[in-house]
Amino acid sequence: MDVFSNLAMGFGAAFTPLNLGLCFIGALVGTLIGVLPGLGPIATIAILLPITFYLDPLGALIMLAGIYYGAQYGGSTTAILVNMPGETSSVVTTLDGHQMAKQGRAGPALAIAALGSFFAGTVATFMIALFGPLLAALAQKFGPAEYFSLMLLGLVGATVLASGSVVKAVSMILLGLLLGTVGSDLESGEPRLTFGIPQIAEGINFTTLAVGLFGVAEILRNLEKHEERTVLPGHIHGLMPTWHDIKQCFPAVLRGTGIGSILGILPGNGAVLAPYASYTLEKKLAKDRSRFGKGAIEGVAGPESANNAGAQTSFIPLLTLGIPPNAVMAMMVGAMTIQGIVPGPTVMTENPTLFWGMIASMWIGNAMLVIINLPLVGIWVRLLKVPYRLLYPAILLFCCIGVYSINSSYFDVVLVAIFGVVGYFLMKHHFEPAPLLLAFVLGPLLEENLRRAMLIARGDPTIFVTRPISLVLLLVAAGLLALVLLPSIRKRREEVFHEEE
Amino acid sequence: MASPRIRSPQDVVGGLALVVVAAVAWSQLGELKMGTAMRMGPGYFPTVLSWLVGLFGLFIAGRGLVHDGPPLDRWGWRHIIPVIGAIVLFAFAIRPLGLVLSGAGIVLVASFAAPDLRWRETIIFGGALVLFTVLLFKVALGLPFAVWPRF
Numbered sequence: 001m002d003v004f005s006n007l008a009m010g011f012g013a014a015f016t017p018l019n020l021g022l023c024f025i026g027a028l029v030g031t032l033i034g035v036l037p038g039l040g041p042i043a044t045i046a047i048l049l050p051i052t053f054y055l056d057p058l059g060a061l062i063m064l065a066g067i068y069y070g071a072q073y074g075g076s077t078t079a080i081l082v083n084m085p086g087e088t089s090s091v092v093t094t095l096d097g098h099q100m101a102k103q104g105r106a107g108p109a110l111a112i113a114a115l116g117s118f119f120a121g122t123v124a125t126f127m128i129a130l131f132g133p134l135l136a137a138l139a140q141k142f143g144p145a146e147y148f149s150l151m152l153l154g155l156v157g158a159t160v161l162a163s164g165s166v167v168k169a170v171s172m173i174l175l176g177l178l179l180g181t182v183g184s185d186l187e188s189g190e191p192r193l194t195f196g197i198p199q200i201a202e203g204i205n206f207t208t209l210a211v212g213l214f215g216v217a218e219i220l221r222n223l224e225k226h227e228e229r230t231v232l233p234g235h236i237h238g239l240m241p242t243w244h245d246i247k248q249c250f251p252a253v254l255r256g257t258g259i260g261s262i263l264g265i266l267p268g269n270g271a272v273l274a275p276y277a278s279y280t281l282e283k284k285l286a287k288d289r290s291r292f293g294k295g296a297i298e299g300v301a302g303p304e305s306a307n308n309a310g311a312q313t314s315f316i317p318l319l320t321l322g323i324p325p326n327a328v329m330a331m332m333v334g335a336m337t338i339q340g341i342v343p344g345p346t347v348m349t350e351n352p353t354l355f356w357g358m359i360a361s362m363w364i365g366n367a368m369l370v371i372i373n374l375p376l377v378g379i380w381v382r383l384l385k386v387p388y389r390l391l392y393p394a395i396l397l398f399c400c401i402g403v404y405s406i407n408s409s410y411f412d413v414v415l416v417a418i419f420g421v422v423g424y425f426l427m428k429h430h431f432e433p434a435p436l437l438l439a440f441v442l443g444p445l446l447e448e449n450l451r452r453a454m455l456i457a458r459g460d461p462t463i464f465v466t467r468p469i470s471l472v473l474l475l476v477a478a479g480l481l482a483l484v485l486l487p488s489i490r491k492r493r494e495e496v497f498h499e500e501e
Numbered sequence: 502m503a504s505p506r507i508r509s510p511q512d513v514v515g516g517l518a519l520v521v522v523a524a525v526a527w528s529q530l531g532e533l534k535m536g537t538a539m540r541m542g543p544g545y546f547p548t549v550l551s552w553l554v555g556l557f558g559l560f561i562a563g564r565g566l567v568h569d570g571p572p573l574d575r576w577g578w579r580h581i582i583p584v585i586g587a588i589v590l591f592a593f594a595i596r597p598l599g600l601v602l603s604g605a606g607i608v609l610v611a612s613f614a615a616p617d618l619r620w621r622e623t624i625i626f627g628g629a630l631v632l633f634t635v636l637l638f639k640v641a642l643g644l645p646f647a648v649w650p651r652f
Contacts, residue, residue: 054642167564171519171557178526178550185533185543192547193529216584223580223614389615390626393608396584400591400607401600401634405644413592417585424581428574429515447546459539 003129010356014364019059019357026063027365030070031372034086035078035380038222038388039395041071041087042437043215045331046207047402049338057339058354062361064335065315068328069121069362072271072308073369076113077380080106080300089307092275096292096299103295108241112249112297113304114373115241120257120305121366124312127261128319128359132348135320138469139345142321144452145463149473151446154323156477157267158435160484169435172426176436179204180443187451199411206334206441208403208412210327212419213426213433215399219392220424239374241297249301252282256302260309265317267325271310275303312362318343319355323442327434330441509570512561519558527551583613599647600639604631 014023029048033039045064052060075087080097093113100109142150159169182193183203194200241249259281260274282302283292292299315332317325322344324330336343341351348355373380403412426433457463465471507513530551536542587610594603608627612618638644 050644051642167557167561168515171554171561174550174554174557175519175522178523178547178554181547181550188534188543190533190543192533192543193526195529216588220577220580220584223584223616224577387617389612389617389619390623392584392615393587393611393623393627394630396587396611397591397604397607397630397634400588400595401604401638401646404592404595405638405646408645410592410596413595414589417588417592420585420588421581424576425518428576429511429518430571431515450546451541454539454541457539459537461538 003133006352006356007129007360009353010358010360011364013058013353013357014062014361019062019361020364022055022059022063023066023361023365024368026066027070027073027368027372030067030072031074031077031369031380032383033067034071034074034076034090035383036074036391037078037082037084037086038218038391040214040218041068041328042210042331042434043218043395043399044071045328045335046210046215047398049207049331049335050402050405052335052338057336057341057351058357060335060339061332061354061358062365064332065358065362066365069308069311069365070369070372072304072311073114073117073373074380075307076117076300076304077110077373077377078384080109080113081381082384089271089275089311090304092279092303093300095279096294096296099293099295100297100300105295107239108245108297109300110377111239111241111374112245112301114370116249116253116256116301116305117308118366118370119253120260120309121312121369122363123257124261124264124309125359125363125366127313128316128362129356132316132320132355132359135316136345136348139321141469142345143467144449144456145467145470146473148446148449148453149464149470149477150321150323151442151449153473153477153480154267154317154325155435155439155442155446156480158326158438160480164430164432166484168431172431172433172436173439176439177443177446179209179436180440181447186444186448197411199409200415203444204415204440205403205406205412206330206437207406208415209419209440210331210437211399211403212416213423213437214327215395216416216420217423217427217433219395220420221427222388223392239377245297249297252278252298252302253305255281255285256305257309260306261313263306264310264313265325267317267323271307271314271326274306274310278302278306308366315358315362319347319358320345322347324438327437330438333441507566508568509565510573511571512565512568514562514573516558516560516562516565519561520555521558523551523555523558527555580614584611587611595646597651599649599651600635601631601648602650604634 033044044067071087072089075085075090076093078084078086079090079093080101083094083098085091085094097109155173159166159173182200184191184201191201256278259278263274263277264271279299279302282298283289286292314325314329317323318329318332324333333343341347399416400413403416406412423433453463464474530544530548533544534542535544535548587607590610591603591607594606605627608630612623635648639646639648
């Protein structure tokens with residue numbers, strides 16, 4: 001294994017002044033949107049995609065990746081200080097983190113969240129370096145049938161690990177796939193579902209869809225809630241946790257990292273689910289369960305490590321198989337496509353500096369984030385005092401400029417408005433938009449591989465079960481579906497997701 | 502036992518919306534060739550999907566008739582109209598009017614949705630914001646926008 005020489009090459013590529021700068025910007029923007037409730041990484045990456053036109057591929061991906069894991073750090077700050085999750089992945093942190101802050105221990109809570117995240121990020125980065133090449137080697141053997149089954153597994157996983165009704169999640173997947181077929185047919189070039197509108201003859205731009213469904217709909221929902229933010233008054237003193245705190249947390253950080261790393265690789269949103277799993281586990285293992293919810297430091301350390309580990313390892317399926325496991329990674333597919341890179345196992349062999357440079361940058365970015373988040377926490381607290389009435393027009397403006405600049409098309413901006421209303425409707429009827437976006441990105445790939453596989457097999461659908469890898473993937477998918485439909489597990493799953501609300 | 506009352510209006514409406522989308526999609530696919538399982542035509546995949554979307558919509562709506570669920574939520578038109586209006590305004594204004602005017606327009610129109618609006622603050626902040634976007638997108642990134650109206 002020459003993991004270390006590869007990593008050295010990666011660090012060489014990431015350590016240029018430009019790439020370090022981009023990594024810093026990504027981490028900074030990530031923290032910013034993480035701290036601000038109501039602006040998530042999906043919308044932010046969508047807004048910033050046009051800017052990446054002007055960067056080289058490595059720089060662009062370094063910056064966008066930084067936004068994603070940076071948001072995991074920033075989200076905890078708001079959770080601890082305001083008792084409101086800055087990101088969906090930091091919902092659990094509010095439980096004990098805010099209690100700690102009320103007891104005057106905001107400093108240690110913030111510190112342990114950042115340090116736990118850093119530890120988790122480091123471990124997860126090494127996991128990518130170790131397992132990435134193995135998975136990529138396996139993926140080299142994949143034909144159309146395997147790819148089809150793999151994507152099917154990914155989509156099934158996204159429904160199982162989504163919150164809320166499974167049937168509704170599946171219907172969102174199907175709707176996403178259907179939307180993905182809009183545009184010209186890949187073989188015959190015939191227009192499909194374009195309603196004669198020339199602007200969507202080449203398909204719906206997925207940035208448009210993402211900005212509408214996530215950016216605009218989110219604003220509409222936030223305006224409705226109109227909650228008051230009360231930042232805890234007074235200075236945060238004594239950042240450093242005591243030796244006792246560290247001893248108490250370390251096992252929680254380790255377990256959180258493990259849970260997060262595994263859930264991140266799986267399809268579905270690992271960074272959102274992992275903190276719940278970690279919190280539940282810590283509560284089960286604790287000697288005195290009554291401490292939880294009253295400022296137990298393990299209740300901050302475990303989940304915060306888990307969400308960051310999950311955010312990092314979700315890059316593994318993207319970089320090695322070319323399959324995005326969640327909606328944020330689907331955005332990364334878009335970023336890579338813009339740069340002319342086809343995500344998949346060939347990235348590592350044909351573009352090793354890109355692959356290893358990105359991994360190295362993740363570790364650098366995590367180190368930067370500790371500094372951005374701890375000594376500078378005062379700045380972020382002040383930022384939280386910016387009222388939403390000023391924030392959302394700014395977000396809207398950036399959304400519109402971002403979308404317009406992709407194709408200089410006014411119609412794309414109109415589509416953002418339409419998808420914004422669609423997203424609002426979905427929210428009002430408890431349909432989740434994340435599986436839709438994922439399916440939208442996977443749709444064309446799924447169709448292409450299905451058609452190819454059927455052509456190779458001369459129309460015999462048994463190809464999907466006679467090829468061993470494909471069969472295994474399908475069995476796992478079927479198992480997942482069966483599992484979620486079992487009454488006992490269904491009940492348990494509802495309980496888990498119920499706690500989050 | 503099913504009662505005549507709709508038990509989960511949220512699901513019934515949501516499911517029916519899916520059925521409508523599926524029907525519209527399906528009606529647009531008429532001209533496309535289905536092909537065979539071996540050599541699938543352009544119509545194959547979308548047709549299957551539109552049927553599936555419709556079936557799931559029916560199932561969700563049907564389940565909403567039988568099982569209890571939440572009532573319909575009110576729509577916050579007071580927020581929707583300014584926000585969506587601002588986006589549409591921007592879409593049609595950016596080419597003829599340029600970044601400064603359409604940017605200011607989107608901030609001002611969207612601000613009507615704020616429940617706690619303060620005009621003075623919004624105007625000052627909006628001005629600074631538009632200046633920032635011009636500097637970022639035009640000066641720093643050199644995107645091909647017009648900054649001022651074209652005559």
